[in-house]
Amino acid sequence: MTVFDRLFADSTLSQLQQKDTHDPLAHKRAEFKLPEGVIYLDGNSLGALPLRVSARILRVVEQEWGNQLIRSWTANAEAAQDWMQLPDRVAAKIAPLIGAQAHEVAVGDSTSVNIFKLLAAALKMAPSERHVILTDADNFPTDLYMAQGLNALLGGQYELRPVPSAELEAHLTEEVALTLLTEVDYRTGRKLDMAGLTAKAHKNGILTIWDLAHSAGAFPVDLNGTGADFAVGCGYKYLNGGPGAPSFLFVAQRHHDSAHAFLSGWMGHADPFEMAREFSPAPGARRYVVGTPTVLSLSALDAALDVFGDVDMNELRAKSLSLTDTFIELMEPLTAQYPLTLVTPQTHAERGSQVSYQHPQAQEVMQKLTQRGILGDFRTPDILRFGFTPLYHSHADVWRAVQGVKHVLEGSG
Numbered sequence: 256m257t258v259f260d261r262l263f264a265d266s267t268l269s270q271l272q273q274k275d276t277h278d279p280l281a282h283k284r285a286e287f288k289l290p291e292g293v294i295y296l297d298g299n300s301l302g303a304l305p306l307r308v309s310a311r312i313l314r315v316v317e318q319e320w321g322n323q324l325i326r327s328w329t330a331n332a333e334a335a336q337d338w339m340q341l342p343d344r345v346a347a348k349i350a351p352l353i354g355a356q357a358h359e360v361a362v363g364d365s366t367s368v369n370i371f372k373l374l375a376a377a378l379k380m381a382p383s384e385r386h387v388i389l390t391d392a393d394n395f396p397t398d399l400y401m402a403q404g405l406n407a408l409l410g411g412q413y414e415l416r417p418v419p420s421a422e423l424e425a426h427l428t429e430e431v432a433l434t435l436l437t438e439v440d441y442r443t444g445r446k447l448d449m450a451g452l453t454a455k456a457h458k459n460g461i462l463t464i465w466d467l468a469h470s471a472g473a474f475p476v477d478l479n480g481t482g483a484d485f486a487v488g489c490g491y492k493y494l495n496g497g498p499g500a501p502s503f504l505f506v507a508q509r510h511h512d513s514a515h516a517f518l519s520g521w522m523g524h525a526d527p528f529e530m531a532r533e534f535s536p537a538p539g540a541r542r543y544v545v546g547t548p549t550v551l552s553l554s555a556l557d558a559a560l561d562v563f564g565d566v567d568m569n570e571l572r573a574k575s576l577s578l579t580d581t582f583i584e585l586m587e588p589l590t591a592q593y594p595l596t597l598v599t600p601q602t603h604a605e606r607g608s609q610v611s612y613q614h615p616q617a618q619e620v621m622q623k624l625t626q627r628g629i630l631g632d633f634r635t636p637d638i639l640r641f642g643f644t645p646l647y648h649s650h651a652d653v654w655r656a657v658q659g660v661k662h663v664l665e666g667s668g
């Protein structure tokens with residue numbers, strides 16, 4: 256670094272630190288365990304640990320399981336501590352983050368399994384002459400695989416049609432039964448226009464399933480405002496529910512009578528302990544809960560969601576954009592010097608909460624960054640991905656991360 260570089264860099268850092276003093280979310284960082292010497296830019300893959308989760312898990316294990324044993328399924332229902340209703344309580348906490356009503360959300364299973372449930376329900380609802388499932392060519396693989404698997408079960412009567420995201424609108428034709436789209440692309444961070452695409456799909460008689468894996472908890476989502484039919488999302492990314500946390504699904508209220516729960520397990524029954532021979536669905540989205548709730552991981556997610564209790568999601572979005580803008584701006588000189596290409600849209604409306612670059616040695620660069628304590632992601636074939644989490648990142652973190660990238664690219668990393 257030259258003297259001028261250092262002077263410039265220091266003044267930039269102090270300006271950013273100044274910005275951080277006005278951050279309305281700055282206090283949230285203290286609610287997370289973040290290891291010393293690490294800048295964690297991978298909360299879009301596995302959210303950091305909220306401190307309250309550790310305390311909650313200890314309580315569930317030692318008291319609820321250890322002491323209360325089987326009684327915990329129904330004990331303390333009045334204090335909202337019974338395990339049986341835990342999926343519903345977690346659903347009620349996720350609902351406001353995604354613009355849903357509590358009874359439109361079900362929590363449990365993985366995102367992949369929930370995609371299967373919704374695909375099955377939506378295909379059954381769609382007119383039989385519509386045989387195309389429209390998806391983004393760059394969609395996350397599991398979304399494609401689940402559609403392929405279900406189609407095989409259905410005798411291959413559907414065509415999974417992957418098209419580039421820029422061409423989706425033009426493909427909303429009368430052959431299409433439903434769209435299966437991920438709002439924010441896991442590689443580029445490109446955010447689709449959910450409201451616009453949903454409206455155009457509906458105009459053409461098409462149902463919509465939205466994958467909110469990289470949306471829920473990253474910015475305000477308004478499923479009912481956009482008129483979405485169905486949605487799924489991850490509990491372990493921006494919702495910080497922990498590795499393998501349960502996923503959620505959304506079914507718009509207007510579809511509750513027609514969207515069949517094909518994975519009709521006893522925990523989705525209106526009265527599981529009636530032990531009836533025939534499946535009678537529970538009211539609302541609870542019918543999509545299949546088997547016994549995974550109490551430990553649901554408890555972790557339940558506690559993690561309390562972090563959002565006092566968070567204004569519009570403030571969170573504003574900070575997310577400010578962090579990603581800052582990163583893009585500070586990285587700009589490096590893109591002129593090194594073979595780095597920004598693949599994340601600059602337009603705010605088209606950006607999630609991550610920034611990605613192509614680099615021919617992306618994997619090696621990310622390994623070196625990781626050695627320096629800057630944890631992002633490499634995604635095949637050549638993507639460097641940096642996720643920003645307004646709950647625990649500052650603008651100063653962004654500056655430090657860029658210094659790390661600079662060192663690695665200069666070969667001094």
Ligand SMILES: Cc1ncc(COP(=O)(O)O)c(C=O)c1O
Binds near residue numbers: 397466469
């Ligand atoms: C867009 C998207 N959908 C689905 C998944 C996978 O979900 P799960 O592993 O919970 O089934 C991921 C990430 O793992 C993802 O990024």
Ligand SMILES: Nc1c(O)cccc1C(=O)C[C@H](N)C(=O)O
Binds near residue numbers: 299300301468
């Ligand atoms: N779910 C993951 C896992 O079990 C192991 C490693 C990574 C993940 C991820 O979540 C990947 C992530 N969906 C992505 O956007 O790339």
